[in-house]
Amino acid sequence: xxxxxxxxTETVFDYTWKQVVQAYWNRYPNPSSVHVLTEDTISRxxxxxxxxxxxxxxxxxxxxxxxxxxxxxxxxxIIEDSVLDPINKTLITFTRNIGFQKIMKVDEIVEYSEKDxxxxxxxxxxxxxxxxxxxxxxxxxxxxxxxxxxxxxxNGFNYVLKKMFPNHQHHSHHIPALTxxxxxxxxxxxxxxxxxxxxxxxxxxSKTEAFRKGCVYSYAFIKGQAxxxxxxxxxxx
Numbered sequence: 001x002x003x004x005x006x007x008x009t010e011t012v013f014d015y016t017w018k019q020v021v022q023a024y025w026n027r028y029p030n031p032s033s034v035h036v037l038t039e040d041t042i043s044r045x046x047x048x049x050x051x052x053x054x055x056x057x058x059x060x061x062x063x064x065x066x067x068x069x070x071x072x073x074x075x076x077x078i079i080e081d082s083v084l085d086p087i088n089k090t091l092i093t094f095t096r097n098i099g100f101q102k103i104m105k106v107d108e109i110v111e112y113s114e115k116d117x118x119x120x121x122x123x124x125x126x127x128x129x130x131x132x133x134x135x136x137x138x139x140x141x142x143x144x145x146x147x148x149x150x151x152x153x154x155n156g157f158n159y160v161l162k163k164m165f166p167n168h169q170h171h172s173h174h175i176p177a178l179t180x181x182x183x184x185x186x187x188x189x190x191x192x193x194x195x196x197x198x199x200x201x202x203x204x205x206s207k208t209e210a211f212r213k214g215c216v217y218s219y220a221f222i223k224g225q226a227x228x229x230x231x232x233x234x235x236x237x
Contacts, residue, residue: 004128005139007146011121011154015161015168017089017114020121023161024091024112032156035059037075051084056098076100089114102130104138106146123150 013020028036038058045052060075082093091112097105107126112119127142129135161168 002128002130003135003139004126005143006127007125007143009123009147009150011123011150012115013119013121013154013158013161015119015165016117017091017112017119019161019165019168020112020119020157021084021091023157023164026164027157027160030156030159032152032159049085049087051082051086053080053082053084055080055082057095104129104131104142106142108146121154 015023027033028039036057036059040056042054042056043052044054057078057080058075059078077098078095079098080093080095082091084091093108093110095106095108105128108123110121110123112121114120125143125146127139127146129138129142131138
């Protein structure tokens with residue numbers, strides 16, 4: 001049985017849910033996300049009025065002093081699945097590393113929902129390790145890094161929100177539920193924002209296209225490379 005360490009945080013963004021959703025697809029780059037190297041969309045589709053997306057990101061981070069003798073600071077590949085529900089006004093994302101999971105597996109779930117005209121983000125992280133004799137230490141390290149990075153993540157997101165909506169003023173009045181027609185338009189708008197971001201990202205990171213395709217067809221192989229301890233300690237949320 002593999003034990004997992006858990007941590008939960010909450011952040012309230014002083015922006016409407018729709019604004020947060022629009023900014024989500026454009027949150028990189030920002031001054032707090034220099035660890036994010038690339039982002040590419042693998043698939044996206046609308047089913048039952050919901051927008052389903054899958055993306056792959058490449059992240060890096062400085063390793064702790066005690067780990068420098070074992071490995072170099074090599075980028076880590078992250079899969080991100082998301083479901084946008086315009087009727088219930090929720091955006092749920094699920095990210096996890098796609099390799100080296102026996103060393104340290106990081107599963108993160110974030111739910112963005114409307115709250116009094118603002119947006120509540122509930123972030124949950126589950127960190128596990130199968131390294132005999134070091135599992136507890138590795139999990140403790142992962143949790144501490146997650147906790148220290150939560151504020152940086154929020155700061156980066158707020159930076160993007162302020163840049164996208166410079167004239168924003170918070171209104172606390174109740175926002176009525178969307179009609180089916182409005183929901184469809186919202187989903188369509190989200191797709192268009194997402195598509196714009198994908199095109200820009202593809203142009204910026206064309207050199208990563210070969211890797212993206214390789215990840216789709218070589219997932220099983222990547223999982224088998226868990227013996228390389230270097231990667232997982234550089235995950236940054």
